Amino acid sequence: MAAAWVRLCALVLIGVSSGAALAKDKTAIVVGGGLAGLTAAYELQAKGWQVTLLEAKSGMGGRSGLATSEWIGNSKTQPVLNQYLERFKVGTLAAPEFVRTPGYLIDGEYFSATDLVAKQPATAEALKRYEKTLDDLARSIEDPLNPAANSTLFALDQMNVSTWLDKLQLPATARQLVNQQIRTRYDEPSRLSLLYFAQQSRVYRNVSDRDLRAARLPGGSPVLAQAFVKQLKTIKTSSPVTAIVQDKDGVTVKVGAVGYQADYLVMAVPLRALAKxxxxxxxxxxxxxxxxxxxxxxxxxxxxKFKNPVWESRARMSGEIFSNTGLGMLWIEPALKGGANVVINLSGDNARLLQAFGDKQMVDQVLIRLHAFYPQARGAFTGYEVRRYSTDAGMGGAYLAYGPGQISKYWRLWERPVQRIAFAGEHTDALYPGTLEGALRSGQRAAGQVQDLAAGKSFDPAKAAPVAAAAAAGAAGAVAAKDKGGFFSNLFGGGSDKAPAKAEPVKVEEAKQDKPGFFSRLFGGADKPEVKTAPIAKAEEVAPAPAAAPAPVAPAPVAKEEAVKPAATKPAPAKPAAKQAHKPAAKPAPVKKATAKSEPAKKPVVNSQAKAG
Ligand SMILES: Cc1cc2nc3c(=O)[nH]c(=O)nc-3n(C[C@H](O)[C@H](O)[C@H](O)COP(=O)(O)OP(=O)(O)OC[C@H]3O[C@@H](n4cnc5c(N)ncnc54)[C@H](O)[C@@H]3O)c2cc1C
Known part of the structure; x- marks a missing residue:
């Protein structure tokens, strides 16, 4: 009897002490299941944190692209990406040599960089001049982490890239190609801060295209997202976060009427989504x-999608191809999804204008253009997929691209935690925004900051941008004006710069009404008359008539979700008693994925009237 009593006491003690150990576990919530959020969750979990990842959509991976076989850089250019690929044993294929430098599609004819020099020397020469001037501009930034280091550089933030390009007086074709490259990589030149463009050029200075397009990731970045998903214990999809409350004890996160609590939070959603x-x-x-x-x-x-390639095989179109015909950047996919696929990136204002159209109308217009150059296009066309990142409420755009004046106001703002919240996402990385590398780096940084916060470190409140005071007081224009014959003259090829031009609002109405010339300008290039394409009237009237009606293909899910139960409307009581006794009831209980492991636990904070969202 006495022995049984001792045993019981021992069990109670073990229970209490293991409960106490669990009570010390630090808890974090990560909001957003793109690569930034996945990285933050993975890194925190690896450090022993109990992490719950909440993702609004039913699938994970966020903005991972439509391409089934993404080009990626080598470890010299994208070290963090390559580290994770290695760690998760995600295989890559070396890129063939011919895709490692950009190609050009000029009025439907394909040119490699070498072809261009031989066959279109004036365009090649102009592109070289542009690159040299850009390189000079990039060199003027000593530290890309502090691009507005002096008032002259600060002044660049008040200008847009289009104004700068105007000064270069490039021939029409070269300008169209440059515009296309810039709008594909960033945004419309007229909407882009010249300082941001210079800073990014500084970051990639002396990085060759060959290193940036060194390998192919079969399956694309969703494969990497899935590799992270497999490592994480608690993921809850279809859980759009609607509200966050911070107090001295922790954070409470609401998904509709259901609440989760944790000590800290990583916010890994794009800015437009955060605003909601x-x-x-x-x-x-x-x-x-x-x-x-x-x-x-x-x-x-x-x-x-085509039954077979409709372009000349000689063209070997792949990698990045910049077209002067408004088709944007395009590349040919290997036949991972069957047939022969061409991915067309519509960027900048071309993409904005096309928001007025439905997917099929948009595809029809693009197909018309391709058909004009490749007459088998319509007959071989079998279907399409469309992904509109810009109008997706969870994304609100493709990626960060600072506009004029925005570096001055918001530089590295999101790198600093706000109380118990650290921010992640491509937009929070100062060096590699808009990339997988930037998203992964930001997840690592945010995970580190959460640990620092837990260790008692405090982060300084936002400081004013350097030289902001002087430049904001109008120094920008003064510097440009004073500097005739100096810095700006060299960069701009003479003369001082004009006042910053404002980006024109996009005339969606014009697109909707399809005023004469809209599509011609869009696809034929704004700077010169349209070439080779038939005049266009209304979108509906000119829709191509494929031999067999193409079956729209439903966009493939970004990533297949594995083993995660959709958020239940009722909170699932899932905690062992000892754990609950020592943890506040509202802490999220990290849960293993359904196939595996245990039932997701979600704790209601305030759930008196409403249903879970
Ligand atoms: C067309 C295109 C092409 C690209 N090409 C390349 C390329 O070739 N190379 C390269 O390196 N990079 C490329 N990128 C960039 C790269 O894809 C992104 O930088 C990266 O995927 C961003 O990851 P993220 O985690 O920051 O954001 P996201 O992937 O957007 O993740 C954010 C997540 O938060 C979720 N979310 C939003 N709101 C909420 C909410 N309220 N509650 C819960 N969850 C929410 C979203 O659903 C999303 O899953 C490309 C991007 C685009 C759009």
């Missing part, structure tokens, strides 16, 4: 202005 989440206490004015005002580049993707 109610924060208590509210963000300060600078953050609120950044949420509203930071420019995102627009880039939508169409994959057109």
């Amino acid at each position: 989440i109610q924060m208590t206490p509210g963000l300060d004015n600078q953050h609120l202005a950044a949420l509203k005002g930071t420019n995102y580049g627009w880039r939508d993707q169409l994959m057109l």
Whole structure:
């Protein structure tokens, strides 16, 4: 009897002590299941944190692209990406040599860089001049982490890239190709801060295209997202976060009427999506202005599928191809999805204008253009997939692309935690925004910051941008004006710069009404008359008539979700008693994925009237 009593006491003690150990576990919530959020969750979990990842959509991976076989850089250019690929044993294929430098599609004819020099020397020469001038501009930035280091550089942030390009007086074709490259990589030149463009050029200075397009990732970045998903214990999809409350003890996150609690939070959603989440206490004015005002580049993707290649095999079109015909950047997919596919990236204002059209109308217009150059296009066309990142409420754009004046106001703003929240996402990485590398780096940084916060470190409040005071007081224009014959003259090829031109609002109405010339300008290039394409009237009237009606192909899910139960409307009581006794009831209980492991636990915070969202 006495022995049994001792045993019982021992069990109670073990229970209490293991409960106490669990009570010390640090908890974190990660909001957003793109590569940034996945990285933050993975890194925190690896450090022993209990992490719950909440993703709004039914699938994971966020903005991972439509391409089934993405080009990626080598470990010299994308070290973090390559580390994770190695760690998760995700295989890559070396890129064939001919795709490692960009190609050009000029009026339907394909040119490699070498062809261009031989056959279109004036265009090749102009592109070289542009690259040299850009390189000079990039060199003027000593530290890309502090691009506005002096008032002259600060002044560049007040200008847009289009104004700068105008000064170069490039011939029409070269300008069209340059425009296309810039709008594909960032955004419309007229919407882009010249300082941001220079800073990014500084980051990639002396990085060769060969290193940036060194390998192919079969299956694309969703494969990497899935590799992270497999490592994580608690993921809850279809869980759009609607509100966050921070207090001295922790954070409470609401998904509709269901609440989760944790000690810290990583917010890994794009700015437009963050703007929709109610924060208590509210963000300060600078953050609120950044949420509203930071420019995102627009880039939508169409994959057109053909029974067989309709382009000349000689063209070997692959890698990045910049067209002067408004088709945007395009590349040929290997036949991973059957047949022969071409992915067309419509970017900048071309993409904005096409928001007025439905997917099929948009595809029809693009197909018309391809058909004009490749007459078998219609007959061989079998279907399409479209992805519009810019109008997706969870994304609100393709990626960060600072507009004029925005570096001055918002530089590295999101790298600093706000109380218990650290921010992640491509837009929070100062060196590699808009890339997988940037997203992964930001997830690592945010995970580190959460640990620092837990260790008692405090982060400085936002500082004013360097030289902001002087330049904001009008020094920008003065510097440009004074500097005749100096810095700016060299960069611009003479003369001082004009006042910053404002980006023109996109005339969606014009697109809707399809005023004469709209599509001609869009696809024929704004700078010169349309070449080779038939005149266009209304979108509907000119829709191509494929031999057999193409079956629209439903966009493939970004990534197949594995082993995660959709959020239940009722909270699932899932915690062992000992754990609950020592943890506040509302902490999220990290749960293993359904196939595996245990039932997702979600704790209601306030659930008196409403249903779970
Ligand atoms: C067309 C295109 C082509 C690209 N090409 C390349 C390329 O070739 N190379 C390269 O390196 N990079 C490329 N990128 C960039 C790269 O894909 C992104 O930088 C990266 O995927 C961004 O990851 P993220 O985690 O920051 O954001 P996201 O992937 O957008 O993740 C954010 C997640 O948050 C979720 N979310 C939003 N709101 C909420 C909410 N309220 N509650 C819960 N979840 C929410 C979203 O659903 C999403 O899953 C490309 C991007 C695009 C759009």
